[in-house]
């Protein structure tokens with residue numbers, strides 16, 4: 001049973017696809033309510049309220065995937081998840097429109113004092129002169145962060161007759177032109193905008209982006225909106241700018257701490273606020289829940305996930321094409337690691353033939369994970385392989401070649417260790433399987449499966465019989481045997497596939513045969 005903990009309020013209708021699977025068990029409880037069971041869950045689904053910290057991940061020892069029913073993943077310790085090989089997925093566009101509409105609603109409310117006027121009327125007052133506002137028409141809107149939400153806000157602003165100035169260091173001129181906005185430096189946007197709205201993720205770079213220094217560069221009388229993440233506008237820094245009247249008004253949907261409690265900003269009559277409602281619409285909640293539920297189902301079924309934060313994006317089509325090579329890659333890495341059971345510095349992977357035209361990043365990650373797995377106690381997979389390699393000082397690189405050795409495709413792995421270099425090559429034959437076609441300088445042909453025994457010896461008559469006798473005497477059945485040699489009478493090798501693994505005593509007996517130089521167990 002695949003156990004899913006849903007720890008925030010996620011649309012029931014959106015989760016429905018998960019309920020159709022007999023293999024999935026859904027538990028809807030807060031993390032604090034299932035402390036004793038945390039180690040039993042395979043998946044965790046959250047919104048922004050649950051903090052997926054390293055400490056929580058430490059307790060969720062069986063966790064394989066975290067799904068964020070929304071965009072921002074700043075409540076998830078991505079590095080800690082990646083380190084543990086836990087896939088993190090989100091729903092990147094399900095709530096874009098809702099967040100953009102909320103931003104626009106906040107903008108209109110801010111410049112027309114709607115919340116304040118509403119409270120006044122509800123208090124049985126009729127004070128029209130106290131709430132004279134400003135038009136949006138003809139104003140300059142500064143958009144900081146021009147991704148999905150920023151660009152939807154800009155479209156609506158243009159429809160209102162506003163000019164849009166954008167700051168986004170990753171935005172291309174073509175995209176800006178297409179959407180009818182102009183690109184500026186941050187300083188230019190700060191100096192020119194009548195209203196500034198932020199739509200970046202919260203990162204090390206964007207935390208405090210609008211702090212004392214940058215707020216001082218804004219126009220006197222500027223309005224500010226944060227419907228992205230608390231902390232992008234520095235809340236403490238804002239206070240003197242409100243006190244002096246430099247900032248005319250602020251609309252906040254998000255706070256550094258949520259809920260903000262008795263926050264000093266809330267005491268200002270020209271600060272309006274909502275309790276993180278950007279994505280709180282029926283439509284957005286259905287969209288994001290459906291997106292993560294569908295992705296989770298793919299994950300459970302062994303299909304690729306397309307919106308992962310810590311895995312390269314893969315479409316179903318591409319995944320189907322690389323799947324066989326992905327398995328071959330893992331086997332090549334696994335066998336090479338056991339054969340080279342010494343410290344290694346570098347792995348070099350060469351792709352040739354049909355595989356060279358595919359998305360090889362994923363295959364390389366799989367190969368790397370196979371290589372690292374025998375060397376580390378925790379799980380290594382394509383999520384954390386690069387990180388684990390880095391931690392261990394192992395570098396890796398990809399190359400592409402035309403040399404297929406007569407096969408339709410060929411993956412070659414060369415491992416550089418201390419005083420030794422080892423090369424293994426494999427191919428995938430459709431409807432037949434994976435074959436290792438080159439092993440440590442010798443052309444050979446065997447399936448990388450099960451309990452393998454590698455024997456390196458001098459090419460002499462009678463070697464096969466001697467090995468067979470010893471294995472037979474120890475009740476070890478040989479399923480297949482492949483032999484190869486560099487030249488007659490020279491270095492030769494046998495790769496045997498056995499029905500059960502041999503123990504150390506048998507290895508030792510085999511190693512004592514004259515002309516046998518190396519005997520190694522290899523598990524594939």
Ligand SMILES: NC(=O)C1=CN([C@@H]2O[C@H](COP(=O)(O)OP(=O)(O)OC[C@H]3O[C@@H](n4cnc5c(N)ncnc54)[C@H](O)[C@@H]3O)[C@@H](O)[C@H]2O)C=CC1
Nearest residue numbers: 072099145146147148149168170199200201227228278279
């Ligand atoms: N209030 C709410 O309920 C909601 C809030 N959000 C938040 O809105 C924000 C934006 O979401 P999306 O538009 O979907 O994300 P996105 O990833 O499509 O866009 C973010 C943009 O920010 C830009 N950016 C990154 N660093 C930057 C920097 N240092 N300076 C300027 N621009 C920078 C990126 O290039 C990108 O274009 C996120 O923080 C997300 O968490 C999203 C949905 C609902």
Ligand SMILES: O=C(O)C(=O)COP(=O)(O)O
Nearest residue numbers: 047048049070071072279
């Ligand atoms: O998607 C996002 O980034 C949001 O901020 C929405 O947060 P929520 O899912 O409503 O807690």
